[in-house]
Amino acid sequence: MGFNFSKNEFNQLLESLDQEYQIYAPVRKKKKDSFSANDLITYDLVKSLEEIELTAKSKYSAKEIVFPIRETLFHFVEGEQFMASDTDDKYIIFLRPCDRNAFKRLDKIFLENGPEEDIYYKRLREKVKFFVIECTTGFDSCFCVSMDSNTVESRDYSAFLRFEEDGVSCEVNDQDLAAEFEAQAKEIDFEPEFIRKNKIEVNLPDRDKLTNEVFEHQLWTEYSQRCIACGRCNTSCPTCSCFTVKDVLYDENKKSGERFRRWAGCHIDGFTEMAGGHNFREEYGDRMRYKTMHKIYDFGERFDFDMCVGCGRCDDVCPEYISFSKCINKLSTIIEEGV
Ligand code: SF4
Numbered sequence: 001m002g003f004n005f006s007k008n009e010f011n012q013l014l015e016s017l018d019q020e021y022q023i024y025a026p027v028r029k030k031k032k033d034s035f036s037a038n039d040l041i042t043y044d045l046v047k048s049l050e051e052i053e054l055t056a057k058s059k060y061s062a063k064e065i066v067f068p069i070r071e072t073l074f075h076f077v078e079g080e081q082f083m084a085s086d087t088d089d090k091y092i093i094f095l096r097p098c099d100r101n102a103f104k105r106l107d108k109i110f111l112e113n114g115p116e117e118d119i120y121y122k123r124l125r126e127k128v129k130f131f132v133i134e135c136t137t138g139f140d141s142c143f144c145v146s147m148d149s150n151t152v153e154s155r156d157y158s159a160f161l162r163f164e165e166d167g168v169s170c171e172v173n174d175q176d177l178a179a180e181f182e183a184q185a186k187e188i189d190f191e192p193e194f195i196r197k198n199k200i201e202v203n204l205p206d207r208d209k210l211t212n213e214v215f216e217h218q219l220w221t222e223y224s225q226r227c228i229a230c231g232r233c234n235t236s237c238p239t240c241s242c243f244t245v246k247d248v249l250y251d252e253n254k255k256s257g258e259r260f261r262r263w264a265g266c267h268i269d270g271f272t273e274m275a276g277g278h279n280f281r282e283e284y285g286d287r288m289r290y291k292t293m294h295k296i297y298d299f300g301e302r303f304d305f306d307m308c309v310g311c312g313r314c315d316d317v318c319p320e321y322i323s324f325s326k327c328i329n330k331l332s333t334i335i336e337e338g339v
């Protein structure tokens, strides 16, 4: 079902949806980036069309809404445990096709990667509706077409929106929301469009040709010299899903406290440190190899599509100008040409 809104009508729709949903979208925060003169594009609550940043890529993705940076799992008092309480909040998330596909990867990791579902992820994820932002031009560092993440399969979204100069055209696939859209706008024919070519093309290596010799290749030593293990590539990645778990005891009663999980990343010091102090990926190049293989090899071996969606955020944020897309291409050349 297609609709067309004027800007005012769309704002009325948002006002109406805001009664029931927390609406998250990319926003521009003036001079809030870690480099203080720069704006930070990140996710936050919005109430109007004017607040949504549509001209720049967000530095961070929407994953923290469903997989919070720090999340309490349960509380304990003396010998008893209590699962952390849930909220009644429901969410609408505005995001581009690559980021919609990133949630497909997170769903695999948290819900289908073993016999048990992650109950904390599941209870948030079930309350999310996706509003996909049409993206036909992309940004300089994107390579979503190479990663097959430029489109959204089976129209798997609640709404798909095209932002135009004088309004918004869209498609609605969600019966819960159709009446709200109908009340605010006129019906039109609508067909979603997607980007078909990025400035960057990535050649994925043939998985069958990735052998153990690649692990020892000198390619990775370059990253040992350049990477500073800041972890920015991990925190900005919409598909990185590693976390660490910690207990804290409350001062008032040392037999009470909570267990929480917090984002962790394979590039960060301490990630592979084990009891006794053994660290099996000390070299930064080894961490780059591990991340690369996870994003374009072993996740795909298990789930039939690669983990990386080609959003290019890791390239955008790396202070050492390390490019993941170039790393994949170098690896492919090594595999194909045996260098
Ligand atoms: S590895 Fe880089 S390009 Fe791929 S999904 Fe993560 S941030 Fe995006």
Ligand code: SF4
Pocket (backbone or CB within 6 Å): 226, 227, 228, 229, 230, 231, 232, 233, 234, 267, 317, 318, 319, 320, 321, 322
């Ligand atoms: S952002 Fe760059 S320097 Fe920082 S950990 Fe990632 S690859 Fe290394």
